[in-house]
Amino acid sequence: MPKAPSAQAGPSKNNGGRPLKPIHKTVELLKKNEGAKRKGKGKEREILGDGVIGLIDEVKRLPGLIQVEKFAEARALEIYAFQSAIKIAAAQGSTRAFQSLPRHLRRRAASHNPRRVPKRLRSKAAAEIDSGDTIAKKHRKIARLRAKGTLRDHLSRTEQFALRQKNKTWLPTHLWHAKRYHMTNIWGYRLPITPTLKSFRPAYRAGRRKVIGFDTSYYGIIELEGQREEIISLLGRISAGKFAGIKYEDGSRVAKIMLYHFDAFPIHLIGEAEVIWQPILEGPNVRRVWLRLHPSIFNEVWDSMKIATSQLRHIGSSKIKELQIRDLRAGINSIDLIGPKAGKVLRRIMRLCRDEKSIKSQFFESLRYMDDPSHLTEGMMIGLKMHDPRLNFPPARLISRDIEDSDEGILRNNAIQPSSDLAQSSLWNSDIREDLSKAAYTKYQLDARRHRLGAPGTKLRLRSDDDRLPIMLYQRSITSSTSPSEGFYGFTILLPSGTWTQYLLSSMVYSGVLFGGIRERAIQHREAGIPSFPEHYGQTCKAGIEWEIRKGDKEKETHDRKPPGKRVEYGLIGTKDPWIANWDKVINGKSTEESIMNGSTKNKPWLLSSPFTAHLKSSLDPSALLKMLNAFRAQRSMSPISSERSQQMFETALVHVEVNVLGRGSPGDMAILSKIPLGERKLWIEAYEKAEKATAGEVSDLHKLGERLPDESEIIGYTSTGNFSLSRGQGYALATITLQGWVDLLKSAEEDNQIGWKGRTIVRVKNRDGALSRLAELKLIL
Incomplete structure (x- = not known):
């Protein structure tokens, strides 16, 4: 007759002499369940196998009192097995082997090639692949032919890559970027546009708190x-x-x-x-x-x-x-490191040569304490000579205490001022650049040196024949005088061409640097409140026009692929030019087609840039503008502009501005900016001040005012890029408007006597795909 449960589980009641039914161990039940699954009974069977009724009967025979802590300790292994079984059952059939990896380690080829996943998952990945999938076999066949030299007439891997660069040039880090980024052919290069992973917020956080990098070797x-x-x-x-x-x-x-x-x-x-x-x-x-x-x-x-x-x-x-x-395009590469920890990353990945001057050694040591490159002089140049970065691999990673600011770091960096001695570099010597275009040691040779050291992770000892790499480092400031607190700061590194850029990138990524593409670089400029080239120079230069046309054609193609019921009908919401800004209509009051048909002379817009924008006032007129421009031309030994062109120059001039939305809404690309008539300005301000008091469901006066479509004569410009600003916590955009429109806004702002609004230049901003205008304030980019 079976014995009663153990005394550890507490006293039990007399069961009247009936035999007790043993409680099966969870492990045995799981094995039974696995057997049921192999027979094809699948997920519909309960994990415990005997059904809910049988489980309830067994629970009734449990002891009336147990000690919970001792019971849990005695069956910890069974509880863990039970939890693991639940997770396995939930994931079985809905998750593949390669999906268990972190997103940054996943590869597209892993869905059909088990060799693209870690060894521990290859058997499972192979079992999941359909027997009819021959993609992996085809790739293995190509690899065998390549190894035998029977592919492409015995071409080496380098020669094959050269054939693929007939109409474009690869970056030195192309192979690394191509696996992780969306790539495109532009400006004669194959460049990364944006990472395949989500990057909008991570890229912003990296630039604000740590460091983000960009391979700018295409410059x-x-x-x-x-x-x-x-x-x-x-x-x-x-x-x-x-x-x-x-x-x-x-x-x-x-x-x-x-x-x-x-x-x-x-x-x-x-x-x-x-x-x-x-x-x-x-x-x-x-x-x-x-x-x-x-x-x-x-x-x-x-x-x-x-x-x-x-x-x-x-x-x-x-x-x-x-x-x-x-x-010198083929002789010099470059990398941008932007963020407060850029200096500390450089200190980790580089090893300075001992024969450098004391002032350079002093600067290099100060990088250890540098909490923000903004403490350095803007544009400060430093020439350094460093050892092969592979000799110092792997570098130390950024840790949490590196994020803390240090007063000592500020004092050390302020003590170092720009000087000619600090800027000296042998990178100016073309012979040295040519000698360093190829590394003295291959990766295989360096790995053999590491192998002879014995202990894994031991740093290689320096040799006299190891490469010594001259670099030029200068401070980069992405900031606007109107909003300096939103700026980004870092370094630009110039180094010899070849594979050195990839070696540096590998060390940077290992130390915790996030790399971005063209889109992240442009967004960073927008967050800082400064135009990036050529994205924000549309219709003012050839490069800007080409960028605008390329972007407009791509957006139009995407729009036209959608069925009529799934795309925005721009004509119905008052947007006549959704793809490219029509400056002819804004400046001349006529579209480009009308100007050509009437045979009128086309006045091309031109950009009034810094430092001239700092002298713009409401009293500016064509003669004052011409006087300012001719004064500069006289300094540069250029002939003056005739007074007959003063009116034309004034009407066709454009300026860059910041757009800060007041209240709700976020401006997008190609949003329309229109001035507010003096009679409506007071209504807009009163409606904005009352908007916060409006109850839910009530249509505010601000909404009613925004429903009126802007008149064509009121349009003064367009946004080049816009979105929700993570720095400001509101809608924000960079835009281009006419100089005449800016002067009119200044006059309206000075005539306004309302408290808190005098001198504030406000406009209406309407997205191209929206029917509602929002109130926004403009600030001139100086």
């Missing part, structure tokens, strides 16, 4: 070599902005300018450029200058410089005889 460099007077004479006739003087010519800082065609300022804009002077060396009075350019304008700048030198020689300028212009 090109033009080298100018000659006498100082030759360089200044050339750049002075094709640029706007400060680039010469003691502040920049010693090479300690990077200058930012706008480039134009020869003697064409302020029209015929080409784009942005960064000017880097080589530090002064002892010897002949020969200077070198690098112009760092976006790839969309590289060829245009190259042609413009050739024309400019030819024109200067034609007019008999003796300052331009021996100037040499070189293309």
Whole structure:
């Protein structure tokens, strides 16, 4: 006769002499359930196997009193097995092996190729693949042919990759990006647009709290070599902005300018450029200058410089005889690191050579305590020489205490000021760049050296024949004078071409750096309140027009693929130009087609950029604008603009502005900005102030005012990009409006005497796919 339950489970009642039914162990029940599953009875059978009624009968025979803690401890293994069985049963049939990996480790090929998952999951992945799936077999066949050399006429892997770059160029990190990013062909390169994983908020957090990186090796460099007077004479006739003087010519800082065609300022804009002077060396009075350019304008700048030198020689300028212009696109790569921890990441991934000057060693050590690159001078240049980053792999990762700010770090960084000695770098030497285009040791050779060390994770010892890599590091500020608190700060790294960019990227990713694409870079500029090139320069330069057309065609194609019931009918909501901004209608009151049919001269819009925007007032008129422009042209030895063109220049000028939505709503791309008539301004302000008091379900006065479609004569501009701003917690956009419209807004704002609203430039903003206008405030980007 079976014995009563153990005394550990507490006293039990007399069962009247009936035999007790034993309670089966959970493990045995699970085994029984697994057997039922193999027979095909599947999920519809209960986990315990005997049914709910049998379970209730067994519960009735349990002891009346138990000690919970001891009972749980005695059956902890069974409870764990029971919980695991529930999880397995829930996931069985609905989750595949490769889906159990973290998202950043998943690969598309893993759905049909079990070799693309870790070893521990390969047997399960192989069992899940359909027997008719031959994709993996085909890939293995191609791999065998490639190994035998019978594929593509015995071409090596490098030669095969070269064949795939006939009409575009790959970045040095292309293979890494192609597995993780959406790629596109643009500006002659194959570039990453955005990560395949969600990145809007992660990219913002990385730039604000830690660090985000961008491979900017697609930027090109033009080298100018000659006498100082030759360089200044050339750049002075094709640029706007400060680039010469003691502040920049010693090479300690990077200058930012706008480039134009020869003697064409302020029209015929080409784009942005960064000017880097080589530090002064002892010897002949020969200077070198690098112009760092976006790839969309590289060829245009190259042609413009050739024309400019030819024109200067034609007019008999003796300052331009021996100037040499070189293309360095194939010789220098670059990476941007943006975020407060950019300095600490550099300190982890780099190992400075011992023969560097003391001031450079001092700066390098200060990176350990750097809590924000904003503490450094803007554009500050540092030249360093570092060892092969693979010798220091793996680097230390950023940890939580690295995120804390340090007063010591601020003091150390403020003590280091820009200087010519700090900016010296052998990267200016073309022979050194060419020698370092190929690494001295391959990965296989370095792995063999590690293997001989014995203990895993041991850092390699430095040798005299190891590569020593010259780099140039300068502080980058993405900030606007109107909203400096929203800016981003970091570093730009210039280094020799070759595989060094990939080696640095591997170390950066290992240390915790998140990398972004073109979209994340543009969004970062928008959050900082500063236009990015060429996305925000539509209709003002050739590169901006090409970008706008490309974007508009893609959006129109996406729109046209949708059936009529699933797409926005722009004509019904008053949007006549949803894809590309129609500046002809805004400036001339006529569309482009009407201007061509009437044979009228097309007045092309031009951009009034900084520093001229800082002098705009409500009293500005065509003659005052022309006087300001001619004063600058006179400084650069350019002939003045005739007074007959003053009115035309005033009417066709455009300026960049920030759009801050007041209240609800978020502006998108191509939103319409229209001025508010003076009579309606008071109504909009009163409706906005009363909007917070409106009850639920009640249509506010602000909503009623926004229902009126803007008149075409009231439109003053369009947004180039907009969304909800994570920095500001409200709708925000960057836009372009007419100079005439901005002056009118200033006049209306000064005439307003309402408390708290005098001097505030407010407009209506209407999304292209919306029927309601919102109230917004504009701020000029200086």
